Amino acid sequence: MEKAKISVIQLFSMMFLFELGSALVVSLAIDAKKDAWLAILLGMCGGIVLFFIYFFLFRQYPNLPLTGYARQIFGKYIGWIIGLLYVVYFLYIAARDLRDFGELLLSSTMPKTPLSTLNILMILAICYVLYLGIEVLGRTAEVFIVVLIFFGFTGNLLVYFSGSVDLHNLQPFLENGWKPILTTAFPLTTFFPFGEMIVFTMLLPYLNRSELAKKVGLSALISSGLILSYTTSLDIAVLGVEEVERSTFPLLETIGKVNLLEFIQRLDALVVFTMLITMFFKISIFFYVAVIGMVDLFKVKNHQQIVLPAGIILIFLSMVIASDFSEHIEEGLNVIQYSLHMPFMVIIPSLMLLVAIIRNRFKNKAN
Numbered sequence: 001m002e003k004a005k006i007s008v009i010q011l012f013s014m015m016f017l018f019e020l021g022s023a024l025v026v027s028l029a030i031d032a033k034k035d036a037w038l039a040i041l042l043g044m045c046g047g048i049v050l051f052f053i054y055f056f057l058f059r060q061y062p063n064l065p066l067t068g069y070a071r072q073i074f075g076k077y078i079g080w081i082i083g084l085l086y087v088v089y090f091l092y093i094a095a096r097d098l099r100d101f102g103e104l105l106l107s108s109t110m111p112k113t114p115l116s117t118l119n120i121l122m123i124l125a126i127c128y129v130l131y132l133g134i135e136v137l138g139r140t141a142e143v144f145i146v147v148l149i150f151f152g153f154t155g156n157l158l159v160y161f162s163g164s165v166d167l168h169n170l171q172p173f174l175e176n177g178w179k180p181i182l183t184t185a186f187p188l189t190t191f192f193p194f195g196e197m198i199v200f201t202m203l204l205p206y207l208n209r210s211e212l213a214k215k216v217g218l219s220a221l222i223s224s225g226l227i228l229s230y231t232t233s234l235d236i237a238v239l240g241v242e243e244v245e246r247s248t249f250p251l252l253e254t255i256g257k258v259n260l261l262e263f264i265q266r267l268d269a270l271v272v273f274t275m276l277i278t279m280f281f282k283i284s285i286f287f288y289v290a291v292i293g294m295v296d297l298f299k300v301k302n303h304q305q306i307v308l309p310a311g312i313i314l315i316f317l318s319m320v321i322a323s324d325f326s327e328h329i330e331e332g333l334n335v336i337q338y339s340l341h342m343p344f345m346v347i348i349p350s351l352m353l354l355v356a357i358i359r360n361r362f363k364n365k366a367n
Contacts (some may be wrong), residue, residue, distance in 0.1 A: 002134055002206075004133055004135045005208040006207060007138065007209075008207070008209055010138030010139065011200075011203070011213075011216050012219060013142050013144075014281060015197070015224075017282070018278075020148075020227065022278070022279060024227075024275070024278055026249060026250075027244050028232055030244055032180045032185075034172075034173075035180070036184070036236065036244075037229040042182070043185040043188070043190045044194055044221060046189075046194065047225070050197065051197050053350060053353055054217075055204075055217060057349060057353055058213060060360065063205055065293070066083070066198075070082045073352050073355050073359070074355070084297055085344075087294055087297065090202075090287075091286075091287070092317065096321060096328070097279060097282050101275070101279040101283065103325045105118050107248060119319070126287060127307050131304050131307050131308075144277050144281070147277065151273060152274070155255055159258055162259055162260055166240075170237055187341070188333075191337060194221060195341060195345040200217065203288075235251060235253075255267050255270055287311070291303050
């Protein structure tokens, strides 16, 4: 691991920006129709349960990342294989997020730009920051969370002033009953984006005040969950549920409705800048934990040696994971939920926690 420390505010900023990620601009939980906002809140509750599993593992091994305590729990060889699987998983999800970023820019502002060019430029910027270390990424997050709040506040004011909001679009409550809400919240919204907090099992050892890890994680989860729920309800109130269902990036269309005095309009750039900020940190964090996982498993001297080679792999992977954007979305909704997220977010961490608790109890009895 890199010899560095990050502050409570820096960790909160990274968690908050990470959780928003692409979830802020896509039609999150829209399978629950007008009650999508409620499905997000329930998914957040599921995410909090998962975070407690990750936090208790951290409490058992406060100085080790996930790849480190996997070897402590399952033994040298099985633990090493599990750690390697997590590295591949983090790298794959980083590639999916990179593809999301490129596709959004293509569809919104740069339709004639090659996807590979956008992905390469993003990865070069990320590699530069990560080469400098986690402390630089944390300080960058501190700055950009303020910028993001300003963009969000400004965009919301303009949407309300434009008179586009119709709260009747959110009614009636529970129109289709609880079933679509519960099936959307569990597991879809629980896993994306809230279950992705599994990534911070690799970063919590960097926190300079480890006793505050639980408060930081919960506050980031709850605040980001409330904002995602609110944003989805705003999209539905402005566009109507049918248009949100059809739209790939409904927030872009919501802000596109702003037209004040035939002068203030075409504010798509606000959403694009917001997405640039959140996606930069989401990709960076997934990419960084994959890199430090490699450093831990393969005993590399420092992470700087493999940042650029890993970045090249990430660019290639982002281009080949799907032939087009519709296939990419289909994989995300129907394939990786159970084949990847379920084992890596729920099953393996739960097993690790169970084994760690049993082993520690036997040790205490022996002592």
